[in-house]
Amino acid sequence: xxxxATIVRLRWALTIAxxxxxxxxxxxxVIGIVMGLGAVAFVAALAFALGSHxxxxxxxxxxxxxxxxxxxxxxxxxxxLYLGQGSTLSPAKFALYGxxxxxxxxxxxxxxxxxxxSIMGTVALLLWSAAFRSFGPAAVIAQxxxxxLAILTAMSLSKLVISAATTLVRSTRGRNxxxxxxxxGFVLICQIPSLVAxxxxxxxxxxxxxxxGVHGVADIEFGSLSGTAAVFAWTPFGAAFxxxxxxxxxxxxxxxxxxxxxxxTVALCFLGVTACLRRDRLTVGAAAQTVTVKGLGAFxxxxxxxxxxxxxxxxxxxxRDPRQTVLFAMxxxxxxxxxxxxxxxxxxxxxxxxxxxxxxxxxxxxxxxYDGRGYAMEVIAGASGFDDRRGRVRLLAxxxxxxxxxLAAAIxxxxxxxxxxxxxxxxLTFTLGSLGLAYAALGMxxxxxxxxxYPVPSIDKPFxxxxxxxxxxxxxxxxxxxxxxxxxxxxxxxxAVLGFTGALADGRFWLIGPVALANGLAxxxxxxxLGGKLLDARSLSVLHTLDGFASLQK
Amino acid sequence: xxxxxxPASVGYVPVPPDPSAAxxxxxxxxxxxxKVAVDGLALDIPVGSFYGLVGPNGAGKTTTLNMxxxxxxxxxxxxxxxxRDVWSDVNAAKRAIGVMPxxxxxxxxxxGLQLLVYAGMLRGMRRDExxxxxxxxxxxxxxxxxxxxMVTDYSAGMTxxxxxxxxxxxxxxxxxxxxxxxxxxxxxxxxxxxILLEYARTGGTVIISSHVMALVERxxxxxxxxxxxxxxxxxxxxxxxxxxxxxxxFMQLVGGRHAAxxxxxxxxxxxxxxxxxxxxxxTGPTEPTAPTGFAPAPQPMQPPQxxxxxxxxxxxx
Numbered sequence: 001x002x003x004x005a006t007i008v009r010l011r012w013a014l015t016i017a018x019x020x021x022x023x024x025x026x027x028x029x030v031i032g033i034v035m036g037l038g039a040v041a042f043v044a045a046l047a048f049a050l051g052s053h054x055x056x057x058x059x060x061x062x063x064x065x066x067x068x069x070x071x072x073x074x075x076x077x078x079x080x081l082y083l084g085q086g087s088t089l090s091p092a093k094f095a096l097y098g099x100x101x102x103x104x105x106x107x108x109x110x111x112x113x114x115x116x117x118s119i120m121g122t123v124a125l126l127l128w129s130a131a132f133r134s135f136g137p138a139a140v141i142a143q144x145x146x147x148x149l150a151i152l153t154a155m156s157l158s159k160l161v162i163s164a165a166t167t168l169v170r171s172t173r174g175r176n177x178x179x180x181x182x183x184x185g186f187v188l189i190c191q192i193p194s195l196v197a198x199x200x201x202x203x204x205x206x207x208x209x210x211x212x213g214v215h216g217v218a219d220i221e222f223g224s225l226s227g228t229a230a231v232f233a234w235t236p237f238g239a240a241f242x243x244x245x246x247x248x249x250x251x252x253x254x255x256x257x258x259x260x261x262x263x264x265t266v267a268l269c270f271l272g273v274t275a276c277l278r279r280d281r282l283t284v285g286a287a288a289q290t291v292t293v294k295g296l297g298a299f300x301x302x303x304x305x306x307x308x309x310x311x312x313x314x315x316x317x318x319x320r321d322p323r324q325t326v327l328f329a330m331x332x333x334x335x336x337x338x339x340x341x342x343x344x345x346x347x348x349x350x351x352x353x354x355x356x357x358x359x360x361x362x363x364x365x366x367x368x369x370y371d372g373r374g375y376a377m378e379v380i381a382g383a384s385g386f387d388d389r390r391g392r393v394r395l396l397a398x399x400x401x402x403x404x405x406x407l408a409a410a411i412x413x414x415x416x417x418x419x420x421x422x423x424x425x426x427x428l429t430f431t432l433g434s435l436g437l438a439y440a441a442l443g444m445x446x447x448x449x450x451x452x453x454y455p456v457p458s459i460d461k462p463f464x465x466x467x468x469x470x471x472x473x474x475x476x477x478x479x480x481x482x483x484x485x486x487x488x489x490x491x492x493x494x495x496a497v498l499g500f501t502g503a504l505a506d507g508r509f510w511l512i513g514p515v516a517l518a519n520g521l522a523x524x525x526x527x528x529x530l531g532g533k534l535l536d537a538r539s540l541s542v543l544h545t546l547d548g549f550a551s552l553q554k
Numbered sequence: 555x556x557x558x559x560x561p562a563s564v565g566y567v568p569v570p571p572d573p574s575a576a577x578x579x580x581x582x583x584x585x586x587x588x589k590v591a592v593d594g595l596a597l598d599i600p601v602g603s604f605y606g607l608v609g610p611n612g613a614g615k616t617t618t619l620n621m622x623x624x625x626x627x628x629x630x631x632x633x634x635x636x637x638r639d640v641w642s643d644v645n646a647a648k649r650a651i652g653v654m655p656x657x658x659x660x661x662x663x664x665x666g667l668q669l670l671v672y673a674g675m676l677r678g679m680r681r682d683e684x685x686x687x688x689x690x691x692x693x694x695x696x697x698x699x700x701x702x703x704m705v706t707d708y709s710a711g712m713t714x715x716x717x718x719x720x721x722x723x724x725x726x727x728x729x730x731x732x733x734x735x736x737x738x739x740x741x742x743x744x745x746x747x748x749i750l751l752e753y754a755r756t757g758g759t760v761i762i763s764s765h766v767m768a769l770v771e772r773x774x775x776x777x778x779x780x781x782x783x784x785x786x787x788x789x790x791x792x793x794x795x796x797x798x799x800x801x802x803x804f805m806q807l808v809g810g811r812h813a814a815x816x817x818x819x820x821x822x823x824x825x826x827x828x829x830x831x832x833x834x835x836x837t838g839p840t841e842p843t844a845p846t847g848f849a850p851a852p853q854p855m856q857p858p859q860x861x862x863x864x865x866x867x868x869x870x871x
Contacts, residue, residue, distance in 0.1 A: 293665050305675070317663055
């Protein structure tokens with residue numbers, strides 16, 4: 001047990017040492033404390049306000065369980081997303097000292113619980129008991145007991161996920177898959193409040209309510225989510241938040257079962273962490289799994305030319321580079337999220353396709369940064385900028401075409417627009433428009449990626465965040481996003497002329513589709529040519545910039 | 555402060571570039587901010603030579619090689635490869651030479667075979683020919699078993715070898731290698747040397763930069779000693795060594811050796827044994843001893859040596 005206490009003391013010693021060493025760390029820590037105290041004060045104020053009168057038990061229950069569970073999942077996800085940076089208390093750093101796995105696992109859990117975030121969280125949840133005042137002292141006491149249990153559950157689950165990820169994600173392929181799953185999971189979790197709010201508002205206020213779309217989240221009817229909350233309360237994420245409600249309703253059997261769920265979760269997590277530590281210890285230094293590929297792969301199928309080489313190289317990298325692979329999942333997410341929130345309006349689902357085309361090549365707008373110093377091979381070989389751009393465009397335009405057409409077919413099937421009539425015409429117009437937008441966005445990307453580059457995380461540490469990234473990452477993609485619609489000015493003028501002459505009347509609006517497609521293709525051709533010229537002129541400068549970015553990733 | 559980008563006048567002979575040489579450099583200048591990295595450097599490298607470029611850290615070797623290979627634009631001067639000016643058609647010059655990329659300048663998520671095919675196709679070679687040559691190179695470098703593995707899973711020595719192979723895939727007439735043997739184990743290093751010597755014997759020109767003087771003396775037919783962005787001495791290894799050990803000659807030309815600082819407390823435990831441990835304390839006097847056999851002053855730059863046919867050292871292997 002002395003090892004456990006030592007690890008807890010070590011945690012605080014390291015925190016204090018870090019603050020002594022760097023004033024920036026101290027300032028950051030103080031800001032963190034202030035924000036934490038602010039959150040605690042907010043929870044306390046809310047709890048006392050709610051507790052002063054008897055709230056609607058149904059809504060109160062659903063809100064508490066769902067919000068608590070959502071926060072618990074968020075805490076776990078944030079820990080996972082920071083995994084790539086390496087934790088100060090990484091188990092590998094204790095490898096030299098021969099600490100038994102159980103003690104080490106317990107020590108790391110205790111150190112996590114002794115940290116400021118855990119303490120603040122516990123205090124906030126303890127203060128939340130004030131919200132139960134109107135439901136009697138038993139409920140208040142139950143919440144006081146549930147508060148540390150909720151934090152213990154969150155911490156146990158976090159430790160298990162981190163240990164399992166560290167243990168399982170050894171190979172390059174495994175790390176890539178883990179990154180993609182983590183990012184997609186995080187994006188989906190971030191969408192949950194919006195989906196819940198939208199769905200609930202839709203169910204309750206959709207018809208004839210002036211409040212719809214104005215009060216937004218304030219109008220959420222948590223009562224309608226009581227079924228979801230009841231189910232959630234039987235999971236490790238919601239069980240601790242359900243305990244005071246079980247006491248309120250006298251559901252002693254359910255209370256016991258949920259305490260058992262929490263106990264089992266903590267115990268299983270601890271066993272899992274110990275098993276992972278043991279496996280790490282026994283396999284340390286073992287060679288990482290390597291993947292063997294037979295033959296040339298994509299290099300056997302592309303054009304027999306320098307641009308074919310670029311095309312094959314990029315295709316191979318898109319499969320093996322998690323930073324870029326994950327972005328290709330976004331169009332499906334766009335369409336799915338739009339479909340969930342469409343409430344029967346098919347045009348909104350089709351808007352998802354349009355957005356997919358528009359945003360599909362945000363990463364390509366910084367494509368040379370993703371290539372990194374590997375781009376030096378092209379400079380060394382004396383490959384022309386046009387060959388580079390043409391190779392990239394050939395692949396990416398092909399992907400966009402296939403991807404958007406499959407999505408369009410799925411939307412046609414989902415909305416029923418395939419049956420014909422106006423729905424089909426609208427669908428085809430949106431499809432051609434999305435393709436045009438994607439091609440134009442790609443053309444824009446081939447130009448901006450040569451002049452407006454910003455640092456990206458290393459392919460080996462996709463979760464890390466290189467210095468100087470935030471500012472440029474916010475601004476440069478904006479240029480691409482806003483610039484793409486400008487490329488549609490010629491098409492816009494043609495459509496306006498067609499509109500004025502009445503050519504679009506009588507259901508002939510579908511003409512917009514071919515015009516947008518032609519406009520997009522012209523923008524793509526222009527972007528490829530101009531990007532190639534720029535790359536020829538700036539290749540050494542690009543290489544120098546990439547060298548600078550590489551030093552930021554170390 | 556203004557920086558004079560004109561070639562250094564002291565000791566510089568305005569000899570025109572030699573179009574018959576593999577490489578002919580005249581008055582090359584590069585200034586980074588206010589630091590002069592290369593200062594009017596002039597050099598001729600004969601065809602078929604194994605040429606070593608040596609010098610202390612920051613002497614300007616890598617900067618010179620980068621300007622020679624079209625990876626860095628010079629501020630002044632000219633660089634000619636096989637009679638063609640590098641910077642008038644830089645891509646044509648690049649196709650005539652093979653530059654070994656650094657291990658972090660390759661796409662290491664490709665397999666070894668894919669990387670070689672990529673390097674060949676980028677240079678406009680036909681795929682079937684590239685594949686044939688790639689397999690030959692993989693075999694020559696003992697990488698056949700690793701052909702299907704991603705380069706990121708290679709060891710440091712294997713990565714160096716695949717980097718060298720990417721520079722050879724198009725059978726260039728000149729190979730430019732910056733520190734090719736750094737972090738390579740002795741066995742791989744010996745194999746690399748064999749391949750390079752064989753290449754030079756068949757008429758190829760190899761230019762390497764290195765800090766390892768023994769290696770240069772053993773492998774190279776010619777050597778140039780670079781210091782402060784200028785050539786201190788150039789010619790065959792024997793000419794530059796001038797009857798001495800090349801490393802001693804290098805020290806004479808470059809200078810910079812000074813007496814070992816004697817730190818009283820850093821005594822390896824001997825002081826404690828005889829009872830006089832760190833008696834003078836941390837501020838105790840130190841008396842540097844002047845080394846013997848070192849000429850302190852650097853030599854003035856010598857004019858470029860006339861190209862001479864290469865003669866490989868007997869003990870090269």
